[in-house]
Amino acid sequence: MKALSTGQFFGETNSLIVLDGLTITDTEYTHEKVDWHYHEKPYFTFILQGRVLEGNKKEIYQCSQGSLLFHNWDDAHYNIKPPGFTRGFHIEINQDWFKNYSLKTEQVQGSISIKNTGIQLLFYKIFKESKLDDSVSNLTINTLLIEVLEKIDSKYKTEDKFIPHWAKTLKEILHEQNLNDFSLPCLAKLLDIHPVHLSRCFPKYFGCSLGEYIRKIKIKKSIGMLSDNRSSLAEIALEAGFSDQSHFNRCFKENIGTTPMNFRNLLL
Structure with a gap:
């Protein structure tokens, strides 16, 4: 089984940045299939564009744009890439980095798929900072990554049995339906709970x-x-469910820290 060294991924490397205890890689996946392998350090894989299937001994993940995986030490897995362009963003973490910030990862053994939308947006902010690469990028990336790991740790300390059925159902509704079709009373009625609750x-x-x-x-x-520059920002705003481009710009900057146009330029 092949062991990959730090900064090594199967594909064409667009950029590689080494910060204090972190190795950040932007990679275009070019292999249709990658056999079983593992990496020497724990790391995150964040899919920026395209699709890829990843399998390990326990699960198979169908990853698309915005999918986020965390891989712990020496976790073996394989990959299959469908036809088309696929791009991944990776952060490999030294053991000393965890020690410096008194962070532990006992909660997340093996590979896990992180489906929390807030955490995924934090990774877009980390990606943005890695492309800016200015005097405060190191500080900002470390701060954001600590926030990511704390949110993951908090999630795994909250067992599913304590999450009510209505919350799980609501998450499915919000991610699968047209969000503009619902009001608070409508959602409450669907879930059979009081709107105030x-x-x-x-x-x-x-x-x-x-x-x-x-x-x-x-x-x-x-x-x-x-990433599709054939679509205007106004078209994207309406397709994503915003009332207009102005509202889209404002919400985007609040969540990502830059405008949609600036982020598009960094992405492309």
């Missing part, structure tokens, strides 16, 4: 208000369209 308890299970969460979903959807 829904509004009050939502942050406990989603980490933000209902309105903020819906905006995050829209922003993630819009980022998936920014």
Whole structure:
């Protein structure tokens, strides 16, 4: 079984940045199939564009734009890439980095798929900082990555049995339906709970208000369209569910820290 050294991935490397204890790689995947292998350090894989299938001894992940995986030490896996362009963003982490910030990863053994929209948006912010690469990028990336790991740790300390059925159902509804079709009373009726209870308890299970969460979903959807420069920002805004481009620009900057146009330029 092949062991990959730090900064090594199967494909064409667009960029490689080494910070204090972190190796950040932007890679175009070029191999249709990659046999079983593992990496010498724990790392994140974030799919910027395209699709890839990843399998390990326990699970198979169908990854698309915005998918985020965390791989712990020496976790063996394989990859299959469908036809088309696929691009991944990786952060490999030295053991000393965890020690310096008193962070532990016992909660996340092996490989895990991180489906939290808020955490995925944090990775877009990390990607943005890696492309800016200015005097404060190191500080900002470290701060954002610590926030990511703390949110993951918090998630795994909260067992699913404590999450009510209505919250799980609501997450499916919000991610699979047209978000503009729902109001608070409508959602509450679908879930058979009181609107006040829904509004009050939502942050406990989603980490933000209902309105903020819906905006995050829209922003993630819009980022998936920014890499296609045939679509105007006004078209993307409407397709993602924003009322107009001005509202889109404002929400995007609040969540990602830059405008959609600037992020499109960094992405392309």
